[in-house]
Amino acid sequence: MDNETELEAAVFRRLVKHLREHTDVQNIDLMIAGGFCRNCLGDWYREAAAEKGIVLEKDQARGLIYGMAPAEWKKKHQKDATPEQLAAFEQAHKTHS
Secondary structure (H helix, E strand, C coil): CCHHHHHHHHHHHHHHHHHHHCCCCCHHHHHHHHCCCHHHHHHHHHHHHHHCCCCCCHHHHHHHHHCCCHHHHHHHHCCCCCHHHHHHHHHHHHHHC
16 A cells, blocks of 8 residues: 555545544535535445445445434434425535526
8 A cells, every 4th residue: 555545545434533523513504515424435435446346335434424323313313304404515516506
């Protein structure tokens, strides 16, 4: 593994750790601000694994990001989106489409 790959892997692990520790940051907020969320990271992980011939189920890959089953995380931490969040999400999707 080259230095660049090692550094990228370290940054990814730090990002995942940060998201696991900041459960107050909702996925919709991440989608509004950054155009991605925990689910996206899990999906990207699964796609990268598939490119290497490794099969991961969607919830399995997402669980690697959440640190638990996505349904469990949702039950423990996810709040209903506010009307303001939904409006901001709609606006963000219009901008990025």
